[in-house]
Amino acid sequence: MALDGAWTHGQTVVNDVRLHYVAAGEEDDPLVVLLHGFPEFWYSWREQLPALADAGYRVVAPDMRGYNRSEKPPGVGSYRTAELVGDVVGLIDRFGDSSSARIVGHDWGGLVAWETAIRYPEVVDQLAVLNAPHPAAYRRELRRNSDQWRRSWYAVSFQLPLVPEALLGARDCAGVGRLLRETANPGTFDEDDLRRYREAASRPGALTAALNYYRAALRGNLRREIREWLGFGGRSAVVDAPTLLIWGERDPALVVELTEGLDGWVPDLRVERLPEATHWVQNDRPDDVTERLLAFFGE
Template sequence: MVERIDGASTRGGALFAIEHHDVQVNGVNLHYAAAGDPDAPLVVLLHGFPECWYSWRHQLPALAAAGYRAVAPDQRGFARSERPEAVEAYALPHLVGDVVMLARELGAERFAVVGHDWGAPVAWQTALFRPDLVRGVVGMSVTPPLPRQGATPPLAVMDALFQGRFYWNYFNRPGVADAEFAADPERTFRAFLYGASGDNPRNDPQPPQPLLPADGSFLGALDDTGQLPSWATAADIAVFAEEYAKNGFTGGLNLYRNIDRNWELSAAWDRLPLLVPGLYVYGDRDLVGSFPGMEGVIDALPQLYPTLKPHLVLPGCGHWTQQERPAEVNEALLDFLADLPA
């Protein structure tokens, strides 16, 4: 199936359509959106939560116009892709396996990978595990893996710091956030997209900790004004809500339910060097920057990962990097990709 999106990039008068396909990888049926020549260099775009392929609507045609094959899968459990039932099926090694097998099914010997939010850890780990396959990696919002600190799992750390009110802990309560978000998907997406955006005045100069209020809900604390950010429309909200009609929010929440499992597994790759070129992009109003322990982390990244290029900070940008600042993100991606070894 081929869909066209208004405003898609053109080159030589040709409109670069966004195609939709399904493929079986790693035992899971994945849906992916794609644009560009199937024989062109592959760029895999990995979304976060609560998102899907549509988060890359501005990048798919722009990359295609520049001569790349851009592919944005719905990660397992999201949107149109298959949703495994087991929570442990959403651990990072499985998600990395999906990316590797997807690239193989697409016939790519090597590829670049770009990730935002939860897609960023998957992108970083794909590059760390498979430098033989990955030409370069871009992470947005979430930094590369940091050296392990202490012997306490992350959820217990956050539970102790914030008396169970940190959103990770809330998302780990079986069925609770799932039901809250599914009750009114359009409200859910409005609250997420405006609440964590640079347009929200409470995020200037830095967002508060994402904590639950006394009533125990999440969306009201994030934003309950019903506003839309300047970079999204009611039609965009409707698309996100429709994309989530099949699977709901449980698949995405299962990524959070593997935080401690990923921490346990990460001992195997602690301090693993990044052997390929990398780029870190973030907004100065991103809530991730306010997480405990983040102070000084970004400044330390060049020492931790010498192959990283100078990071790109987008002033006034919140969490939804590639949606909030598509022109700047596209320019940065194209500059980065152009510099990669052939």
């Protein structure tokens, strides 16, 4: 392992994939797993890592499969939800002193966190999700809310082969930096932050792997919709774990209605909305997010 300030870097193999991770805190402390979103990497948790460790937690923030220094298995199928969830379960088994952990996820990491709690409730002690919709609520809003359809155009465009890679990857992933800069509050990401994100996305195969999350998800959702239309029903989407949903209300991609009407799926839920925060909520308002996470975990 290499030491980098308040944390260490390492690599491990779980679920047949090699993942790079950053860890902080004592090995026998309660485990917290931090899952980043698109187009980020472990660095998106740089403010929360030392704070959670100082509060007495063992914190592990992986580069999710395909991102930055983690392995990039080929093919869209390698990024199916089942595989992403399997990575999280493997990390909990690898780093936890028990068979469960607290899970925090943002954006795509939040979607994977939701699905982990739904599919493997026994491994999730507490769940915290930042600007990522519960999957059933997202389908609900797509069906009834034209504004959410309009905001989701980018996910549809990502289904095209090669074109998104060309647009985002040109000039050393300038499009990635532009996406972060133009959708966050002014000053959220400085030039060093943007350089780091561009470098991570520029690693061979990283951009295609990140886009394959969207491609695999759409194919899986279409299959689910067809099964439900044919009358085969669907699996339960209930989350048993105590859950905190933190939501930056200035999110250009997700409507705030996604935070409403969740009781049937998430019985033990607290929603914390941050009116001045954007989609990049733990970067826009790092102290507010950390404070809420610590209060929630301390209950």
